[in-house]
Each structure stands twice: as structure tokens, then as C-alpha cells.
Amino acid sequence: MVRKIRYREALREALREEMQRDPRVFVIGEDVGRYGGAYAVTQGLLQEFGPKRIIDAPMSEAIIVGAALGAAVVGGRPVAEIMYIDFATLAMDQIVNQAAKLHCMFGGQLKAPLVIRTQQGTGRGAGPQHSQSLEAWFAHVPGLKVVMPATPYDAKGLLKSAIRDDNPVMFIEHKGLYALEGEVPEEEYTIPLGVADIKRPGNNVTLIAYSNMVHTALAAAQELSQIGISAEVIDLRTLAPLDMDTVITSVTKTRRAVVVHEASVFGGFGAEIAASLQERLFDILAAPVRRLGGLHVPLPAHSQLEKQVVPSVAQIVQVVKEMVSTEVAIRAASA
């Protein structure tokens, strides 16, 4: 049997293995060393690798990213940690104007093999400045890769690939997933960036999700199966590069799609998927592509309220039921 470990442990293993494999890999961020990371991902690494490879930085998000970038340019393979994605707002110039553009802007002379690990989302009632989901911003920036693992297995394999990638990667974890257990083999493996994963096969509808919403979608699929609706669940895993082929293949089969993410629906990444699907599968779709996402509101620092802001299993089930019956209704009408 494959052993089970937590998401945070899988991430730690990826860091540890990459640091062992490649002496150029190092970690820099706030409280990553002595504290072991705000979400305990880097626990124990300071003891193992010492303060030159697990670097506790002053509270200076911009220069944390900037310094990581500079080190990457001259030969390092830094993993910078931004404790909450909300604080990435303090480093946007370094991420967007510097790291993302560096290779292209400088005619290919420089490379930025840099991973920015951060976490986002709800789950702790942490409020409007500690719970945002901002992946859509980064996916919209040419030159950045955006990774959003949903399981311990993916977290480990994707982080290893991100570290080995020669481009800046926004590696966005989810604060609600750190304690999640899942199977992770002892043997070394990596997962390529840009390949979606079918987390559950199905025929009647495709649920497209990533990060924590994969689990919500899976739970909805389970529930739908009980009323005879077979849902395929696709975990995008990386938003950039985006594996639309897997999505297209699935929706070509199921003819119905729902995109689910925790970020606000309005202007969220789900729009990209929905827009793209209707462009490419206009004649195949049996129903409009539906989007489910967070309400367009600053997140309340209230655990009960924030739950009402983000999509639930019940909402997904409801939407899928509507899609199926609408279609039935249309079919009936045109018969």
C-alpha cells in the first residue's frame, strides 16, 4: 500500500529532495526557518540545511522576491515564500514587471528560475486581507507559470517540477489543504507543469476545478452519481500553461461543463475556461458553460460567513441538475 502523508508534508518532501539533489536550491521568506513556516511547510529544514539555505528574511516582501529573482539570474534556484498571497500585493512589481518579463525583455539573455510559494483562500475566517484568491491576476501575466495543487501527490510532484523549471512559477497552495492526507509514493516522481488531471471519470457533465475546489467538485460528483448523473472531474493543476486539450476532450464527450473556483466569479479564471469552451465547442455544448465561484465581496473574518461566500457541494449539485433538466426541457420542446 502506498503511504499517506499530508499536503504540507508532501510539499516539505519536495523541498527537501530538491535541496538534496541540487545545491543551488534554497528557500527564502518570512519565518521559514526558526518558525518552520506559518503553515509549517518548512518545519525542520533549517536544522537540516542550515541558515544559508533556509533563510529567514526581514519583513520586506518586495525585496524577498527581488533578492530571490536576482539570485536566480546569476545561478541560484530560489524558492521564495510569501506567507499569504494577499501580501504578494507588496511584491507585484518584482513578480510582474521584473521576474515575468525578464527573459523575454532582455532578448533571452537572462533566465529567472524562481519559485514563489504562497497560499491563499478561505478556511480560517482570516478575513479580507488574509483569504483572497488571486490566481487570475497571475495567469493573466505573460511569462509566469501558475500552479495550484489540490492533493499531496500533486503538490509534491508539481513543486519539484516548478523548482526545476527555468521560468518564474507562482506556486499557489491552499490554506485549507495543508492537513489533507493523500497517497504519495516513496519513490521519486515529478508531474509536468501544464497537464491537467482527470480526478474522476464521467460522462454527463465535466466539472472543471483546481486547488481546494477539486475536493468540493469530487464530493458533488459523488452526490450526483447517486441520482444517476455521471460527472467527470478535471483538476487543471496548472493554470499557466493551461491544458485546454484535456478539457476540450472531456467536454466534447459530456457536452456540459461547470467551472468551479473559490475566487470571485466576476473576472475570475473560470471566465477564461468558459469563454474558451464556448468558442471551441459551440456546436457541441448541450447547455451553457456554468461558472461557480466566490461572491464578489471582501471576505468576512467570520468562519461561518466565509463558508457562504465560496461554492459548496450543494451549489454544484444544484447547477448540474439545472443544466441537465434545462437540456431535457429544450430537447422536449424541440421534439
Next chain:
Amino acid sequence: MVRKIRYREALREALREEMQRDPRVFVIGEDVGRYGGAYAVTQGLLQEFGPKRIIDAPMSEAIIVGAALGAAVVGGRPVAEIMYIDFATLAMDQIVNQAAKLHCMFGGQLKAPLVIRTQQGTGRGAGPQHSQSLEAWFAHVPGLKVVMPATPYDAKGLLKSAIRDDNPVMFIEHKGLYALEGEVPEEEYTIPLGVADIKRPGNNVTLIAYSNMVHTALAAAQELSQIGISAEVIDLRTLAPLDMDTVITSVTKTRRAVVVHEASVFGGFGAEIAASLQERLFDILAAPVRRLGGLHVPLPAHSQLEKQVVPSVAQIVQVVKEMVSTEVAIRAASA
């Protein structure tokens, strides 16, 4: 006959009139006073209003927005200028975590009647760090309004409304439009935020655009009219709040829609429009909603190349022709 003035003059008039009307209105930014603004919008205002109302700030984008926000909270009506939207990356915490959330986060106790004027886009070969189009980021942030005027008339009327609004407004101008002339009445007027404008009526297809792309869309509509295709051109004017009603009404009539913006298509605001249209008009659309936008690439600092990155009149015409003929083909096949 209504007099014609330039986009930059219309903006200046709006500032001047609002400053005359309301002593709480003031301008703060880099080079807004002595220099008259990098794009000459604030020229002459220092002489007219003095250094307490036209404030030349040190190069500190974060505190420029922060200070404007603080002043707004205690009674001022600041208009902060960020010279290029690319530099807003240095003020994202102040804009997104502070200004946008302040009213809601603090239970309605505080208000942030703050306008952030900035400009974006191509047209000067200004390169990857001076030509980005980032409106999609801001539209995705609850609590922010996002305004993107295309004409001198709209620029003036919308800026006046933005200044009078009790919420933080990202007022995004386009560097390619400052010299554009248009009719602007001498009499006072305002244009409400959240109301799209039909810039040209038509029946066969709806072109949805904003900012500089309105003019590209209008030119395309003109060209299309010569081959018998009647295009309606909608200028969204504000992305948040978004006037989907006007769009829905138009597309219900034309049954075909193309969204055009200069920002990168991937993850751009056009996806929101396209996704929303297919959700709401699935059975009415005669063809998939098409999106035209910039290529997903850091912008070259090369005037000839950057032109190739953003949508052209020819591209719009081409896409519309495809849509019409595809539909004709489908109709023929099903006949």
C-alpha cells in the same frame, strides 16, 4: 456647433471644474504640478490652484495612494495619479487590500472617496514595463470601480462622476488617446458610472469594446458596413460596475458578439463578457462569442512590433466575416 477639445483637455477640464466646485478635491502624484503631468493632463493646474491642491509627491507610489486614501477617509476627495499603470504594481496593497476593502471591512464606518487616475496601453513603443493593460486585475477586486473612457466627452463626464463617487475608482486612461479630439459641450454634465454607451447602432453583430479599442471597433464597423454587415459598437465605459444589460439587449438583437480589448486575451476581461453572454444567451447566439485581444507576450519596446501585438481593424473585420459565414454555413447545412 459643439466645440472640439482633446481627451487630455477634457480630463483637465473635469479636474478643474471639480476642484472649483468642491474645495475638498485635490490632486497628488509624481510630476503633476511643475511638470504638468507626464501626459500633460494637469498642465496649468498648479498655477491655478497652488501647491496645496496640486501636490508634487516624491517617487513613492505606495504612499501616494496610501496618503490619498487616508485623506479620503477623513474628508478629502483626492485624485491620485499613478503615471503608468505598470507602476500601480508598487501600490497594489494600498489599492486592493486597503482602499477597495475599507468600507466593507470596517462595517461601513469608513469611506474611501478616492480616484486613482492612471494610463495604460501601447502606442509609444514604451516597452514591457510601460505599456501593459491591467484592467482585468482591478475589475476582479470587489469594492473597486473601474472606468476606461474612450472619448473626450466620456473622459470628462466620467471623471467628474468618479470624483463625486464615494468609492475608490480606478480611472484608467489610454496613452494613445490623449491627443484625440472630440465634441465636448461647454455646459456642465456628468456621466454615471456603470452605463455602457452604444457608439454606433447596428443589427448583425455586436462589437463590445472599451478605451482605445472602441475606435478600432468603430473603424471596423465602418469597413463592415461597406460589405453589407451592420455592426453595433458598444463602449462599456466602466468595467465595474458593468452594464451587462446593454450588452445583453444588443446581442439579443444581433445574435453575434465580438469582445475587443488591448490587454492579453488570456485571462483578460473579454473572458468575463464572453462567459457571461453564453451563460445568458445560449439559445440566442448564432455563433460563439469571439474574443480579440493582445497576444500573451511582454510588450516589445518597438513601435512596429507592438502594433502587431494588439488587435487591428483588419482582425476584427476578419473575425466578423468568419462568424457570419460560419453561421451561414451552419444554416445551409441544417436546411
Next chain:
Amino acid sequence: MEDRETLTNLYHTMLLIRRTEEKILELLLQGKLASSMCHVSIGQEAVATGVCSAMQPHDYLTSTHRGHGHIIARGGDLRRIIAELLGRETGYCKGRGGSMHLVDVSLGHLGSNGIVGGHIGIATGAALWSSLQNDGRVTVAFFGEGAMTEGIFHEAANMAALWRLPIVFVCENNQYAMSLPWTHATAEHSFARKGEAYGMPGIEVDGQDVLAVRQVALQAIERARCGEGPTLIGAQTYRFLGHSRGDPSPYRDKEEETRQRARDPIRIYQEYLFREGVLTQTDVETIEAKVAEVIADAVRFAEESPSATLDSVLEDVFA
């Protein structure tokens, strides 16, 4: 020497902060807080108390993630504070802001903030407006020493000194930013030097001595009010507990903790008051009882209040 009433009030305020936060920790352990975010300032009460005692009613302040003390010292309504932490509609932010976003605009309290240093912008802007309006108000920006290495501190300090804004920057140096010791945050620890870089005075003060804090705050506020510009105050204090719940602070030296905890600002001040004959043991007990009663009332009020609702949040997205 200050008058008896002032001296007593300072003691009362410090005790009220301490006991309120102890109660908050209790509520937290009982799982009653609506949010997981909660940072107490136990050990640092003299800073909030001393500074706020030096402010005028029409002055402004902005506060931090560790801000219970600031709003209490400013005279905040304990009922609305506890209600906020319990996620009730009667709370300061209608129950949606929690511990990190307390605010009372009627007291000139312009909000606490979850972004370290984020609110320094708002403080600077409030002071800018006061300067433009010449309204005689002074703004106090509280922040931890962790905020001193954030870019926004630099931009704000520079702007404030350049334009001689009526603002006082109060750094509560509790020696740690989460696990990062101040000694590992910067190579220069002198607040005088840090202030001078912007052309403003930097003054260090024993943050465990409420009267000393009050004195430097009075001077800095006076200076600001007279148009002489900002001051940077470095109040040396200590975070007695962990950064937040579930932080046993293994990164701190236990000997250091013991030594620092021995300098309890409330005990130090109580001894002073006894020594000076300002208060007696009986007085202190009366104050304790009063404080306990106010807290009990606030908790009762909060628990009886209706929970926050999402509808109410949605109504407030735009003003």
C-alpha cells in the same frame, strides 16, 4: 507629577486591556471567536495606554493586527469590541472584521489592519489632510518593529518628514516579528538613526514605563501639532505570549522570556503608585472589580447579540 485622576486612569486602562485580553484568550480557547486570527498585546499595555493618554479627543490613530490595546486605550466600547470578536452584528465591523480590523471613527480610530505596515499609509494621509486643512489634529500611527523594514514605512516616513505632517510614528518594539528577532531584522537598531535618515527625531523610550511613554508621546504630539513635523518613537517592550494562539515561541530564549516578563508594565506601575501613595491596595481591588464587571457586561452583550449576516456584508461592498 501628574494629577491623581490621570495617574489612576492610566492604571485602569492598562488593567482593562490586560483583563480584556485574558478574557479574549479564554473565549478563543472556548472556540467562541468567529475568526482564527487573534493577537494579544499582553505585556505591551503601557505603550498603547501612555500614547493614547497623550492624545486629544479630535486626534486620529491607526492600529495593527495586535490592536486591542490601542482601541481600548482610546476609549473604545468594550461591548462592540467583544461583539466584533464573537462575530456579532453589533460589533464594530458588524461582526465581519474580527480582531484585526477594529475601528471606531467616532473616536478618530481609523482602523486596525491585517497587513503589517498597510495602515501607515492611511495614517499619513489623515495627517496630510490635517495639514492641508490646518485643523489642528495629530495622527498617531502604531506599528510593530516588523513594519519598519517594509517599504511603506520608508515612503511614509519620508513623505511625513518632508511635508512636516502632524503625525507621530509609534513603533512598539516587542523585539519579535513572529519568530524574527529585531536583531535579525536590521543592522541598525537605533531609532535616532532611523529617524534621522528622514530628517525627523527618533526617540527611544522604555515601553514598560507608562509615564515615560506618556511623556515622550506628549512631546511628540505637541511638536506635531505645532507644525514641526513627525517624530519616530521607539517604545521598547516585549510580547509576553506567543505571536498568536498555538505559538509557544520556541525560537525565544527562555531566560530572556523570564527576564522580560519580570518587567510587567502593570506591576511596575502599580508599585510606583503604591510607593507614591496614589493608590492603595483597596483602590486597586476596586478597580479590578470595576474592570471585571465591564468585561462581564461586554461579554454578556456580545453573546446576546445576533450573529453577523452575509446580507449585511453584501450591502456594504460599496458605500
Next chain:
Amino acid sequence: MEDRETLTNLYHTMLLIRRTEEKILELLLQGKLASSMCHVSIGQEAVATGVCSAMQPHDYLTSTHRGHGHIIARGGDLRRIIAELLGRETGYCKGRGGSMHLVDVSLGHLGSNGIVGGHIGIATGAALWSSLQNDGRVTVAFFGEGAMTEGIFHEAANMAALWRLPIVFVCENNQYAMSLPWTHATAEHSFARKGEAYGMPGIEVDGQDVLAVRQVALQAIERARCGEGPTLIGAQTYRFLGHSRGDPSPYRDKEEETRQRARDPIRIYQEYLFREGVLTQTDVETIEAKVAEVIADAVRFAEESPSATLDSVLEDVFA
């Protein structure tokens, strides 16, 4: 005194920068530049020249929007510089970067930047890596005084001093950030004080005196290389022309301009060399001729080169 070759090289470099930028302005007026962005450093040549002359071949530097001088002083290939400005595939950035994004990784030049202060992060990171690897390299970060009020400068200076990184911060104080005079940018103008806030020395130098600049740079670089940490150099210079094309600088005092332009670093140095008998009028003419030839060759090369293409840009989005 420095040896004759060094002294001559300094002169040659300054002249090369000056004449190249004069040619660039000419090309600009002819509408030949591919981008509208172009900032010349005429009047500031002694800073780039003095500092770069103090660097070792394996050292790094990062540069600004006003960066022609830095890359030329570092020994950059004039052909590739002009080709870049003309938007040719043979340029340093294959014609897509233009004046603001010159770079030559083979010379340790890690790029100029359009975001004022943006590249200071990269410089700090390069120095961090050198420190971690103990590779004996030093990084020089050039920036204008405008960048000193950006948050990133503060965060970088603090980190560099804290970790004693091998970096030298070179502020080219040309007195203006666009229209903003340095006197209106900050209340404290002493570089010593600005450096001290981070625990690093701040040294002012006459930026119109190439030998003086070279001296302080040699010392600061040596200090950095020995592991003693960063230095902040404030080189006092002047932007002889407008901020960019089409800026007649009406915000500047004309008397000030005249006075400052009289302190032309090339003239000052030439007089010194004549006085010391290092160069004769004939030598100078020979150098002029050589410089003219190199520039003519570069322009010819650039004009004959193929234009940049979008395909090539698209290929480079990812490494």
C-alpha cells in the same frame, strides 16, 4: 597617481559615452529609434565611468532607464547597443528592449530597468547569491536619487546591510527626478545619514570628478569584497538636458543650469589631464577620431541589421 593607461581609458570612456549619446539624440530626432523611450546621461559620464573602472571583470551591475553610460563604461558592444535602439534583431535584446532595457550578461551587466528602483532587487539578489557562494564577486546597483524614496530601496538597503552583502549602492544624484528637485524629495539630504539608518556607510562624492568617483568606488567595492558589507555612494552630478526628449525643463532655474553645466565632467577631467601632462591636444584629437569611428561603425552595423520580428519575441516568452 593612477597609471597613464588607466587615466587615458577613463577619458576615452567618458568621451565615448558623450559622443554616443549625442549620436543617439541625432538618431532620435531623425525618427530612427524604435521606441519613444530614451533618456541620455549627458553631464553624468564621470559616475558611470569612475565606478565601472573600479569593478573587476567578474563583478555584476544593474542599471537604470538612464543607462547608456553604465553599459558603455562596462565595455558593452556599441554595435549591439545602437542596434538595440534601432530595434534590430542584432541588438542586445534582439531589438525589443530599447534604450531602457540594455543588458550584457557576458559582462555581468544584469540589465537596465524601466521601473525606477525595480532592478535594485535583482542587484541585491545577485549579491546574496555571491555571498551564499562566497564567489568573490561584488554587485554595483546604479540608481537615480529618485529611487531613494521608493520602498524597494529601503528594503534592499536594509537586507544588504543586515546580511553584509557584497553590494555597492551608487546613487547618481543628478538633482532631479523628472521635475522633482532632490530638495523636494526628502527632508534629509545627507547620504551619510541615509546610509546609517541601515548600518552602512554613506559617502558623498563629487560626481563630476571621475577620479574622485573612482576612488570611493574602489574603496566601497574593496569593502564589499572583504565581507564588510554594502556602502551607499551619493555621487553629486547634474542632468545637463531634459528628463527625456521634449522636456525643456522649465522647472529648473536657468542660472542653476548654467552654473551646473559649467562643471562638465569631461572638460574638468581634460583640463586635469593636460595639467598633469597625461594627454596632449593631439592625444585628445586622436581619441575623438577613434570614438567617432567606433560610433560610425556601430550605426552602420545597426542600420544594416535586420529589424526585430514578432516571431522572435514570441519564442522568448518562456525560457
